Amino acid sequence: MAWVLIVASLVVLWVASLCKILYTSSPPSRNSFLTTGGAFQKRNVLLVVAHPDDESMFFSPTISYITSRGHNLHILCLSIGDADGKGNIRKEELYQACAILKVPLQQVKTLDYPELQDGFGKVWNHTLLAKIIEGEINSHGIDLIITFDRYGVSGHCNHCDVHYGVRKLLQDTPQGNIEAWELMPCSTQVK
């Protein structure tokens, strides 16, 4: 059983090292890493990603951390990842991954806007992104957003645009109690 505890602690440490607070309108200490000194406070969390598989490649430890602590997680995937014409398959894979990651499927949303298509040359409009994400926040009472850092974790421009869309939303429409975390690659964290 000891190895289970060791693995669990490593996952928690890894998640802790990956996340940093991107923006918060309240003191970061208040709800640091979703734990409070006193009573359990359930958070409504929105994970914003660009393509199906981002959730598994970059955020699965974060997702497990959040759901295992009883918080309510929504995932917004801004495209079906159709760069190679496999968007419909990738979208299905996202739902399969979410079933394994224990995210209720009715809380997973995939969009397919003509302006937000998967691809290296594609520039995603930050104002449009901010508007879409704001809609999700309002319909689910979101109080914590998690997304990529400004480097997009892996450097993909669609990931970077998603970061700037979230940043724009937080800057243009100060959302009372919304906190945001950005995921950074370990190499950036060490600097």
Ligand SMILES: *[C@@H]1O[C@H](CO)[C@@H](O)[C@H](O)[C@H]1NC(C)=O
């Ligand atoms: C970006 O999106 C906003 C909101 O949908 C729109 O008003 C604006 O014209 C768009 N900008 C460009 C350059 O397409």
